[in-house]
Structures are given as C-alpha cells and as structure tokens.
Amino acid sequence: MQLTQHARLSVAPMMDWTDRHCRYMHRLISRQALLYTEMVTAPALVRGGAVHLLQYNAEEHPVALQLGGSDPRELALAARLGAQAGYDEINLNVGCPSDRVQSGTFGAVLMREPALVARCCRAMREASDVPVTVKCRIGVDDQMPEEVLPEFLAQVIAAGVERVTIHARKAWLKGLSPKENRDIPPLDYELVSRMKMLFPHLHISINGGITTLEQAEAFLDAGLDGVMIGRAAYHTPWDVLGAADARIFGEQRVSSPEEVVREMLPYIEARMSEGVRLHAITRHMLGLFAGRPGARAWRRTLSEGASTPGAGPDLVEAALNALPPSRSVA
Structure with a gap:
C-alpha cells in the first residue's frame, strides 16, 4: 500500500503523547493508519546532537517524523537524519501555537511567512529521498484564512510538496493557550474542502475536532484525501482505530x-x-x-x-x- 493510501487515516503528532511506546500500541490496533512522532526540533538534532529523539520501533511503519524549525539549512540536515533513520515521511510543523515554539520562530507563526516555509520545504526535499509534507493551520491571529491559505498552499506546492494536513482552525498566538487553541477558535471545515477544489492534485488531510470513524468516513466520502485524528485517537484508541483497518482501508482483521x-x-x-x-x-x-x-x-x-x-x-x-x-x- 502506498503512503498516500495509509494517509487516508492518520494519528496526529501530539507532544508528550505520541512517543514510540504510544505508537507501538497504536500500530497493534491498526496495521494501516499512518503514525506521526511528537514534534522534534531541527536545532535539537543538528545543534544539540540529540539523535536519540529519532529512535522508534521497526514495527511502527508507516511512521512519519515531524520536524519543527524555520532555518532551511538546519531543516535540511534534520530531514536527512530522519530519512537516514528510516522514516517514511518528513513533516514540517506549521501549526503548533505554543509560546516556546513561537520563540523559536516556527510552528503556527510560520503561517505569516509562506515564502520561508516554501524555502524550508524545498531544502528538505533536496536533502532527503522521502516525501516532505506540511501540517498547518488555516491562518493565525487577524489573518483572513480565505485569503492567506490559498497563497500559503500555492507556495508550498511550488516547492514540491504534494501532501498537506490542514488543522481547520486559526491559531491565536497571543491570548490563548495551546490547549485553548485546540478548542476555542471555530472550525472551518468548508474552507478546507474548498482548498481541495482549488488544488485538486494536492493530497489534503483534514484535522481538528474529529473524534469518530463516522466523521472520518464522511470527510473521505466528501472528497478529502485523508483524515487526521488527534486527542480522540489517544484517549479512546480502540474506538477510533479498532475498526479502522476494515472500514477505512478495506482490510478485514479480528482483534480486541x-x-x-x-x-x-x-x-x-x-x-x-x-x-x-x-x-x-x-x-x-x-x-x-x-x-x-x-x-x-x-x-x-x-x-x-x-x-x-x-x-x-x-x-x-x-x-x-x-x-x-x-x-x-x-
């Protein structure tokens, strides 16, 4: 099965949650869903030499490494390390709203700098032989998502990115905590669907507020390419992933x-x-x-x-x- 097929259902990268032990268990529940690491910062790998952060279990495949950073050269080096470690995909975080991430000039704040994101993606692609993808928001702060998101996607597509995951909420970088940013900004699923119509050749997964396989199936039936589920997959893993292989991937298997x-x-x-x-x-x-x-x-x-x-x-x-x-x- 191709990676794009596995991406029909994925488990979101979640700090302090989706570590290698969590991913191993998730893989036992679903053989097909695409799994993501917690965000690993490029500076930690390149400057800090923290290559132990790349450890994973071979059974986790298909598994993607999510990187945080904003320096094209540093991200390129980190992407190369991830590819050498055997990850199936390298994903750039353009969605995390935490203060710590903002201070490093990466995460959701990069929604304001699509040209920089494009340079980062291009450098990562040139440095590794695995797919480079992006996980983003629909916008930040007072941006108008209807205006900024198409331009953002156009630039990353021009850099060679063929697959993105869009968290269908704005991120408010000031005034809301990371937890509040997961709940308070309203969801705009329709905007994400319009992006699929605007960019039909771009593989788009939708993320944000999705808690059941029924919802995931509805988004797939509506024409989106993939669905990423976060907290529900963590707190109720069997409910979300237990029937996923049969219902999303057409692979019958019996387990409990x-x-x-x-x-x-x-x-x-x-x-x-x-x-x-x-x-x-x-x-x-x-x-x-x-x-x-x-x-x-x-x-x-x-x-x-x-x-x-x-x-x-x-x-x-x-x-x-x-x-x-x-x-x-x-």
Missing part, C-alpha cells in the same frame, strides 16, 4: 483490546530490560477500554501501580485478568 494488551506484554518486558519505566508505557494504555465495564478499575490499577517499585508486566496482566470478558470486534 484484550489482545492488544497481551501483545504489549513482551514489548513492555523488552523495554523495561532497557531501563524504561513501566509507567512510561502504561500511561498510553489507560484509554484502551474506555466505555467498557471495568474501564475505571483498569485505569486506576495502572495509574496507581505502574510507578510502584518492582511493578512490571505482571501488573498489566493482573489488571487485564480483572476485566469482565467481552466479545471481539471485527
């Missing part, structure tokens, strides 16, 4: 959240033997049984027990065995 937990056990044992703490992995598993009888006890057992001395895979297995049985989901 219980089976995912069993498949996580050897992974947990292997990572703990390398010094990873149990809590670093199980914190991503808390929502696996969301909405199911026993879900609260599952969360409590892992939350309270995973940080205790000596806790290991046995704790997870005990929490699993305490759950009421359920039927598998196709």
Whole structure:
C-alpha cells in the first residue's frame, strides 16, 4: 500500500503523547493508519546532537517524523537524519501555537511567512529521498484564512510538496493557550474542502475536532484525501482505530483490546530490560477500554501501580485478568 493510501487515516503528532511506546500500541490496533512522532526540533538534532529523539520501533511503519524549525539549512540536515533513520515521511510543523515554539520562530507563526516555509520545504526535499509534507493551520491571529491559505498552499506546492494536513482552525498566538487553541477558535471545515477544489492534485488531510470513524468516513466520502485524528485517537484508541483497518482501508482483521494488551506484554518486558519505566508505557494504555465495564478499575490499577517499585508486566496482566470478558470486534 502506498503512503498516500495509509494517509487516508492518520494519528496526529501530539507532544508528550505520541512517543514510540504510544505508537507501538497504536500500530497493534491498526496495521494501516499512518503514525506521526511528537514534534522534534531541527536545532535539537543538528545543534544539540540529540539523535536519540529519532529512535522508534521497526514495527511502527508507516511512521512519519515531524520536524519543527524555520532555518532551511538546519531543516535540511534534520530531514536527512530522519530519512537516514528510516522514516517514511518528513513533516514540517506549521501549526503548533505554543509560546516556546513561537520563540523559536516556527510552528503556527510560520503561517505569516509562506515564502520561508516554501524555502524550508524545498531544502528538505533536496536533502532527503522521502516525501516532505506540511501540517498547518488555516491562518493565525487577524489573518483572513480565505485569503492567506490559498497563497500559503500555492507556495508550498511550488516547492514540491504534494501532501498537506490542514488543522481547520486559526491559531491565536497571543491570548490563548495551546490547549485553548485546540478548542476555542471555530472550525472551518468548508474552507478546507474548498482548498481541495482549488488544488485538486494536492493530497489534503483534514484535522481538528474529529473524534469518530463516522466523521472520518464522511470527510473521505466528501472528497478529502485523508483524515487526521488527534486527542480522540489517544484517549479512546480502540474506538477510533479498532475498526479502522476494515472500514477505512478495506482490510478485514479480528482483534480486541484484550489482545492488544497481551501483545504489549513482551514489548513492555523488552523495554523495561532497557531501563524504561513501566509507567512510561502504561500511561498510553489507560484509554484502551474506555466505555467498557471495568474501564475505571483498569485505569486506576495502572495509574496507581505502574510507578510502584518492582511493578512490571505482571501488573498489566493482573489488571487485564480483572476485566469482565467481552466479545471481539471485527
């Protein structure tokens, strides 16, 4: 399956959430959805030598590396490192509104500088042999999205970008926190759909406020090329990803959240033997049984027990065995 097909459904890059342990679990749930790393800054890789930030599990493929930065040369070097590490895609963050990101002159603030974004994308493409993509907002602050977004997309297309993900909200760089920027600015799905009509050859994924597979299917049926889901995929991973392979990709497979937990056990044992703490992995598993009888006890057992001395895979297995049985989901 081509990467553009995997991109029909993707899990958003989310700081402090979509680390390699989270992605490994998501891959057990869906074999096909495209996964993204947390944002890794180009300066950390190039100036700081923090290549450990590129670590991932081979089982995660297809997996994309999201980079943050605004210096074309630095981003080119970082993209080359990502390609050498084996990532399937390099994505440029033009959407994060946090103060820390703004101070580094990257993220959503780059919506004001489409020519610079284009130079960055061109440099990244020339430095690596994997697709370079962009994740952006529809605009920032007092910009008029209807005016700035077409110009922004035209410039990145001219730089050779063939796939973008658009978070269908403005970002307010002053006055709203990053959390508020995920909820308060109104969604404008229609604008994103109009961009697909304006740029029919550009692969456009839509992001923002999407919580169910039903919504994802509706956007795909309406002509968009892909759907990216963020917080819902993290907090209720089985609800979002459990039936995705069948419904989005036409690949029938039978599994269950219980089976995912069993498949996580050897992974947990292997990572703990390398010094990873149990809590670093199980914190991503808390929502696996969301909405199911026993879900609260599952969360409590892992939350309270995973940080205790000596806790290991046995704790997870005990929490699993305490759950009421359920039927598998196709």
